Amino acid sequence: MPVEMTLWSNVSDLNTNRQALWDYSKDSYQKACAGCHVLAQKTHFTAKQWIGTMKSMKRFTSFTDDEYRLILAYLQNHSKDLGGGIKGPVQRLAAPTTARQRPPILPSWLSGWRSNSRARPCVARLQAMRTTQGLVALQWIAETLDQPAVAQAICVDLTGGTPADMSVILQRRHAALFEGIFRHRSVAPNASVWDGTGRQFGPAVERMQQLLRDLDVRVACDCKEPADHVALELVALAQALRQGRTQSIQALLSEMQGWTAGFAPALIRADGNGFYGQAAQLLTALLEKIALKPSPQLPGVMDSLYSESRIRYPMVRRAWLEKGPGADPDGRGKGDFVRVSWDKAIELVAGELVQVRKTYGQQAVFAGSYGWKSPGKLHNCQTLLRRMLNLTGSFTNSAGDCLTGAAQVILPYVSGSIEVYEQCTTWKNLAENCQLMVLWGCNPINNSQISWQIADHGAWPGIEMVKKAGTKVLSIDPLRTETCEALNGEWLAPRPHTDVVMMLGIAHTLYVEGLHNQKFLNRFTTGFDKFLPYLLGTSDGTPKTADWAANICGISADTLRDLARRFAKNRTMLALGYSTQRQQFGEQVHWMLITLASMLWQIGLPGGGYGLSYRYSSGNAPTHTTPILKAIDDASGQSQAQAV
Incomplete structure (x- = not known):
């Protein structure tokens, strides 16, 4: 009597094409075993001998348990004590054992089994x-x-x-790689x-x-x-x-x-x-x-579209609508709003623009407060508003932004560019050359989720590159950031808003221990001679030593001196975040960091220097070589003929 094949599958979707399974077991043996063993003949072994033979061979093969049982069933049905040469598979399938109630062979795949077990490259x-x-x-x-x-x-x-x-x-290569017998x-x-x-x-x-x-x-x-x-x-x-x-x-x-x-x-x-x-x-x-890990902020985008709190229609404060401008100033923030039609809203806004300009002049119209809203090439609402206002007169505009308001004002006078929105040294370059990455108030894993246009999240695979390269990471931040966690970095937590003090303590150590490069400073910078008296205290009587800094920033003097030596010894990248300059005298932070990087004289060397845009918009992802589509600007949109 032929031997049984034991399979486990969903009963409701049981594959009934047993011939396909039988062909597969024969085909698997011929492909995997026939290279070293002749095809099974009824004169070779008994059914029990095949069990012993297959058990001894199984540990040398890459067969799974299911493949092993299928091939064994084929061989046993060609054994000399079971008659051999059976033309098809047996029809009875044993029920699953208690230990194997979950189906390891799934019906949707079983139904696709043919004589070929793998899809090889065809012509x-x-x-x-x-x-x-x-x-x-x-x-x-x-x-x-x-x-x-x-x-x-x-x-x-x-x-x-x-x-x-x-x-x-x-x-042939496919067969050798994916269909070989040895594991x-x-x-x-x-x-x-x-x-x-x-x-x-x-x-x-x-x-x-x-x-x-x-x-x-x-x-x-x-x-x-x-x-x-x-x-x-x-x-x-x-x-x-x-x-x-x-x-x-x-x-x-x-x-x-x-x-x-x-x-x-x-x-x-x-x-x-x-x-x-x-x-x-x-x-x-x-x-x-x-591994860009889709941003966890994405559900918030959907919420902004479908939230019950979204304003879907033009709404006007009731007192203003009923009594006109200046009505009930004490009720602002308390009174209710009334829905009006789009035509009515346009009429009200246009009338108010005319009235304000006529009464107070063009400068009384402010072209929108700063905000993200819909940034991009075409739909930046501030740009569209200014284009519209340019058609009817002028207006008072805003300068700078809330992200880097202090840095972008001072940096053109320090390094010749605002830098905070420009490409930094790439992650690939850092992975290959940087020995010490200093994340100073900088958390790219979190902040690179956002971008002014489309965030391609180039920072995330870049961070993985740095991690695989084994680059040492130091995070200087009141909080242990996600980036510090991901890179298993060292963490120093100074008191908030004492970054400049900490940098001064490190710079003082660099100078007094001769770890700076005066030739670099003389050739590539100006003004160090004016900064040095302040650093050494000859101008105000307070040397900015590591001990002086330690009392203010909360990081020990020995740690500050050690940082100076480590910065100088290694190829060091100083990556500064935006939050450090959001304070009174915030421009001093970026100015001082560039001074510190200049003393370390690694600016321009692969993997060294400083970077001011690592925390935003994948600022260190390589620039694309494709043509750049210019965004629409504040021009009024007049036709070329009118402009002429």
Whole structure:
């Protein structure tokens, strides 16, 4: 009597195509074992002997428990004591054991099993990848991920021969990498194998199936891969990004990062600079790029659109509407508002603009208070307001902004540029060259979630690069920030608003211990001779020593002296945040930091100097080389003919 095959599956969705399973078990044996073993014949072993033989071989193979049982069933049905040569699988499936109530083999994948167990590169697929459109898309992806050399290598692999020849080469490599018999020779592209269970149809399959259902992603019936295959996970991730599904994106990233951290390096080791090894490098770069971790602020964006507190219609204070300007000033903030039509609102605003200009002059019209609202190339509401007011007269405008009001006023006189909104030394440069990253009131993980236009979150993968490089990080901040936590940085917490004092104490140590570079100061700066008397106390009788600073900032004098020596000894980047200048005399902070960086004479050296935009808008992400679209400005929008 033929031996039974034992499988576990959902009864309601049980795969009834047993021939497909039987073909799969035969095909798996032929692919994985026939290279070293002849095909099973009825004269070889008895059914029980096959059990012993397979058990002794199993520890040398990459077979999962389910694959092992399928192949064993095939071999036993070709044993000499069971008649051999059975044409199809047995029809009875044993019920799941108590320990295995959860289905390790899921029906939606079982129904797709065919004689081929893996989707290898075919000629048609290669031809599609070799088109100009396909190669350009690959190049664009690689450049976006800062991996142009990888794209070039993959292009060479794709175009190194005819599609038929390259298909054969890649199919052989595919078989060697993903279908080998020995564990160290095969790299399973499935989450289940790498998630700690060591089994191919593990819990990751069920988790991914649920995510696919949530995203309404349906796998084609001819797909032969389980749901936790890397290709299907990437498809799901792309769909989640397209739909803007924050929770799904986070779930998929967590799912993929958990196992590709082992899979990708293993594939790179196995294939080196081959096609699949290069693809693994792109995969790693992609996940690092998307580790962009969608901002937790995004639900707030949705709330701003659908919140009950959102003002959806023009509303006017009742007293003003009924009695006109100046009515009931004491009732401001207390009285109720009345909804009016858009036409009525426009009439009221236009009438008030005319009346104020006629009575008090053009300067009495203020063109909007500063605020984010809808920043961008086209929809900055301040810009649109000023364009409209320019059509009818002039107005009083604002200067500066709330972010860097002090810094952007002083910096043009210190370094020749406002710098606070300009590109800093890139994270890649820091990872390769910086030895000590000093985050002074600077928290890029938190603050790089925002941008004046579109936040590409380039800071997050950059921070990962610095972390992997082992760069030492020092956070000087009253709070232990998320960035300090992520980089396992050292933390110093001075008293708030004592940053300049702390810098002066460090600068004094640099000078008295000869750790500064006078030649650099003489050649590349002006004014140090005016600063030095204040630093040494000859101008006011108070030397700005580390002991003097310690009594004010709360950081010990020994620590300040040690910081001066460490800054000078290492390639040091001083990254200053915006919050330090939001105080009285706030311009002094940025001025003093640049003075300190000048004394360290690392400005212009790779990974050294100072940066003033690390905390905002991914200020240290590389500038794109594509043309920049200029945003609309305050011009009135007159036609060219009218302007002439």
